[in-house]
Amino acid sequence: MNVIRSLFLAAGQTVGGQAVIEGVMMRCLDRLAIAVRKPGGEIKVEVRPWFSLGTWKILKKPFVRGFPVLLETLVNGIKALNYSAQEAVEDQDPEKAGKAGSERGLTGLHLALTLGLAVGAALLLFVVLPHFFSVLMHWSGAAGGLDTLSFHAWDGLFRIMVFVGYILAISLVPDIKRVFQYHGAEHKVIWAFENGGELSPAGSRAQSRLHPRCGTAFLLFVLAVSIVSFALLVPALLTLYSPQSFVLKHAFILAVKLLLMAPISALSYEIIKLAGRFHRNVLCRVLCWPGLFMQLLTTKEPDDGQLEVAIAALKCAVSED
Helix, strand or coil: CHHHHHHHHHCCCCEEEEEECCEEEEEECCEEEEEEECCCCCEEEEEEECCCCCCCHHHHCCCCCHHHHHHHHHHHHHHHHHHHHHHCCCCCCHHHHHHHHHHHCCHHHHHHHHHHHHHHHHHHHHHHHHHHHHHHHHHHCCCCCCCCHHHHHHHHHHHHHHHHHHHHHHHCCHHHHHHHHHHHHHHHHHHHHHCCCCCCHHHHHCCCCCCCCCHHHHHHHHHHHHHHHHHHHHHHHHHHCCCCCHHHHHHHHHHHHHHHHHHHHHHHHHHHHHHHHCCCCHHHHHHHHHHHHHHHHHCCCCCHHHHHHHHHHHHHHHCCC
């Protein structure tokens, strides 16, 4: 493992991961490993190829790759969550097992629907809803029109408030606490791997549960970049085209905002890659700080059993066997 780690890090490669139900998913290059703690106590690991949107070179280019990577991560993450949900619960009822087997035949349709609902809900929650709140502030006289900085300042403030409120709300769900513990285990084990530490619960326990490449940090970068982009681009766009109807004008700008989320996510991906690679640099530390602060909410200290699961996932993800 030490030889593999040395070669892997020398090549500038990184390991990513995600907490799942009673387990951890780790990704290394073109494959992933999902480790789940079964109800009986044993750890089950499944290694799969990483689902990719294609091998076209254009999709791998900087400032383009971010959006495809985001979609790939969503697809692989949903699949990993579905697998962990099945494995984390022992179901020995033949009738239920047969039903589950028949449902797995519709995985492609279910996956497409789940992905569409997830993306749609995210856009509604973090783009449409803050815009609506900002319109209310405009009607109340506390903000100007779409072409003013005050409107977009309120829009940005509401977007951050919705994001933080969402994190706080889900953290109150009892089952989510265990997912957050596995999230912390994922980070600690990745740090141990990247810092050359021992891949054991004892060697991982002292590592930080906060990591600059975390998905929470990425979402925060997306929010920050979107706030700046909307404040600059929307007023400029309205000077070129501005419908007279109030409803049409806001519908037009909302459509523009939704379309802009693709390039915004691509730019945010490059920022988090840079910040993660040079996380010891003072400027990059400043960029990472808000994301690390948010991870105080989305990660919890794991126990040794959860660290064992994360270690099992990482070892299988990076192993050449």
